[in-house]
Amino acid sequence: MLNPNEITVCLCLEHGVVTAPLVDALRAAGFRVSGDIDTPEHLAAAQVVLFQPSVRSAQHSMLVGARKTWIAYIDHNMASVHNNLDAFSVSGAREVLYADELAPHRLQRCIERAIKQQHALQRQSHFDSLTGLLSNRGFLEATDEALFKVSEHGRMVALLALDLRGFNEVNQHHGFNFADQLLSFVALRLKSALGPLAKIARLGGDEFFILLEQLPGMEAAQQLAQRVHAIFDEPFQILSERVRVQADIGMVTYPETLGSAEELMRNAHSAMQTAKERDVHLCRYEQGAQQDWTSNMEQALRVALRRQEFELHYQPKVCLRERTIIGMEALIRWRHPTRGLLMPSEFITAAESSGMIVPMGYWIIEQVCRDLSELAEHGLQNVCVATNLSFRQLQDEQFASVLPRLIQEAGIDTRCLEFELTETTVLTDPKRALATLEAVTALGVTISLDDFGTGYSSLTHIRQFPISTIKIDRSFTQRVSLDHEADSIVRSIINLAHDLNMQVVAEGVEDDIQLGFLLANGCDQVQGFLFSEPRPLWEVLQLIDQILRPVTHPLLTPL
Ligand code: C2E
Numbered sequence: 431m432l433n434p435n436e437i438t439v440c441l442c443l444e445h446g447v448v449t450a451p452l453v454d455a456l457r458a459a460g461f462r463v464s465g466d467i468d469t470p471e472h473l474a475a476a477q478v479v480l481f482q483p484s485v486r487s488a489q490h491s492m493l494v495g496a497r498k499t500w501i502a503y504i505d506h507n508m509a510s511v512h513n514n515l516d517a518f519s520v521s522g523a524r525e526v527l528y529a530d531e532l533a534p535h536r537l538q539r540c541i542e543r544a545i546k547q548q549h550a551l552q553r554q555s556h557f558d559s560l561t562g563l564l565s566n567r568g569f570l571e572a573t574d575e576a577l578f579k580v581s582e583h584g585r586m587v588a589l590l591a592l593d594l595r596g597f598n599e600v601n602q603h604h605g606f607n608f609a610d611q612l613l614s615f616v617a618l619r620l621k622s623a624l625g626p627l628a629k630i631a632r633l634g635g636d637e638f639f640i641l642l643e644q645l646p647g648m649e650a651a652q653q654l655a656q657r658v659h660a661i662f663d664e665p666f667q668i669l670s671e672r673v674r675v676q677a678d679i680g681m682v683t684y685p686e687t688l689g690s691a692e693e694l695m696r697n698a699h700s701a702m703q704t705a706k707e708r709d710v711h712l713c714r715y716e717q718g719a720q721q722d723w724t725s726n727m728e729q730a731l732r733v734a735l736r737r738q739e740f741e742l743h744y745q746p747k748v749c750l751r752e753r754t755i756i757g758m759e760a761l762i763r764w765r766h767p768t769r770g771l772l773m774p775s776e777f778i779t780a781a782e783s784s785g786m787i788v789p790m791g792y793w794i795i796e797q798v799c800r801d802l803s804e805l806a807e808h809g810l811q812n813v814c815v816a817t818n819l820s821f822r823q824l825q826d827e828q829f830a831s832v833l834p835r836l837i838q839e840a841g842i843d844t845r846c847l848e849f850e851l852t853e854t855t856v857l858t859d860p861k862r863a864l865a866t867l868e869a870v871t872a873l874g875v876t877i878s879l880d881d882f883g884t885g886y887s888s889l890t891h892i893r894q895f896p897i898s899t900i901k902i903d904r905s906f907t908q909r910v911s912l913d914h915e916a917d918s919i920v921r922s923i924i925n926l927a928h929d930l931n932m933q934v935v936a937e938g939v940e941d942d943i944q945l946g947f948l949l950a951n952g953c954d955q956v957q958g959f960l961f962s963e964p965r966p967l968w969e970v971l972q973l974i975d976q977i978l979r980p981v982t983h984p985l986l987t988p989l
């Protein structure tokens with residue numbers, strides 16, 4: 431039995447006239463009554479809200495957002511409105527209360543019923559008991575509500591469907607409890623990556639849905655989808671194991687694609703399946719175009735290469751001792767004729783699995799060589815440019831013989847060229863990697879180890895390779911000063927690298943706190959949005975004067 435004395439009822443009524451008898455009846459039934467929900471404190475304090483269906487929009491959103499048990503209240507004056515009780519008004523109401531039911535005992539029963547109903551519903555169908563995320567039903571309601579708001583406020587809604595790769599293997603290998611923990615961790619990372627505004631659901635198994643509201647445009651939607659993709663960059667630590675899982679993500683945006691909440695969920699799901707089939711990780715649903723786009727990624731990449739749709743953007747690396755830009759990383763972009771600028775996460779995996787990364791990789795190296803000459807012409811002859819190498823390129827038997835030819839044709843100084851490889855790239859076929867890397871370094875090209883800290887191996891595993899620089903993965907950089915473990919990992923990577931005579935670059939530096947930590951702990955170079963995002967070469971060249979000058983930053987005092 432609920433104790434009415436512990437229940438505060440908040441009134442959200444348009445016509446003051448009905449308030450007095452209602453308040454009296456509520457008090458007589460033993461409930462506390464607070465004022466109008468226009469004041470958020472009242473709403474926060476209340477367990478139940480009595481709501482008049484004619485009160486609209488802003489308050490309605492507040493109500494639904496606050497997840498209160500609410501009861502539609504209909505008084506005599508509103509008899510005519512009765513028939514107009516549209517779905518929106520009453521959709522979330524647990525009970526409908528009529529003015530002639532104001533007798534205290536009836537009120538009490540109505541409120542108790544509503545609360546019980548709400549609790550049961552929440553437990554059973556609105557939330558996923560494992561992760562605490564929304565369930566299918568809770569998510570559908572939230573999506574309905576979001577779509578409704580789009581027609582009111584404009585802006586965009588994006589729905590993401592996410593499915594884990596390799597989850598069944600985790601289940602088989604480690605058992606259900608372990609797999610459940612993994613799901614809970616995925617839920618946690620999603621929540622912390624997206625913040626409180628995103629609504630996230632798990633639909634059983636390893637399938638998640640994400641609702642992003644009030645987006646200013648497609649770019650914001652894409653950035654958030656990338657952010658979701660990035661939560662899988664680092665492995666999950668479960669008990670004493672580190673497991674790495676990947677996800678396939680499908681996205682649909684409204685109103686670009688129109689439909690009901692259910693239809694949009696289906697569309698996001700089908701885009702996710704396309705991403706999985708085509709091995710691209712991230713795929714956007716577009717009405718009609720869905721099939722053509724990803725059905726032949728290999729073909730699309732080949733055409734793009736022929737039409738010169740790829741470009742390289744450059745992100746500077748700042749030397750902390752010299753306070754200057756001493757290098758840049760080349761990052762590929764695809765300027766798609768109809769889809770705009772595509773990021774590597776949308777096509778690199780497909781390029782790797784189809785083998786297209788090999789010819790693309792040659793183009794990248796040729797382009798880097800051309801850009802190095804251009805940089806030298808602008809007085810930047812000492813800036814070293816790094817490109818990322820995929821394991822497929824290392825497996826390519828011709829790589830070691832083609833590379834010297836490309837370098838010679840371009841007439842560049844080989845010391846200005848660097849390759850970034852991840853541990854996985856190196857360890858996929860260590861024997862071949864070693865042979866290739868020895869041939870490459872014999873030319874004067876340097877090698878750096880990318881995303882360090884995320885793989886399984888220790889530095890000792892890879893000491894046999896001719897590596898001169900280690901790049902600390904951005905997932906560590908971004909946790910320094912927030913998390914003791916990250917602090918000590920970063921510190922020990924720096925010390926270990928220095929003991930082995932290697933340079934250390936921290937990637938993903940975004941703020942002063944991170945920079946301060948890296949400076950204090952002797953990191954050699956930093957790269958990240960704090961100094962610059964990756965930019966096209968012409969933009970880099972426009973900033974040439976700044977680049978030649980020492981980097982200025984409050985923490986980097988003049989030498
Ligand atoms: P990566 O090698 O780890 O590259 C660094 C990524 O971090 C880039 O993403 C860069 O834009 C992003 N980044 C840089 N600074 C910051 C920061 O401060 N904060 C955050 N949050 N991110 C930052 P991008 O360009 O999307 O590239 C993603 C990945 O795609 C690269 O990761 C690399 O593995 C791959 N990739 C990019 N270009 C190429 C390429 O030419 N060839 C190959 N094989 N792979 C490439």
Ligand code: CA
Nearest residue numbers: 759818850880
């Ligand atoms: Ca890299």
Ligand code: CA
Nearest residue numbers: 880881901937
């Ligand atoms: Ca990296």
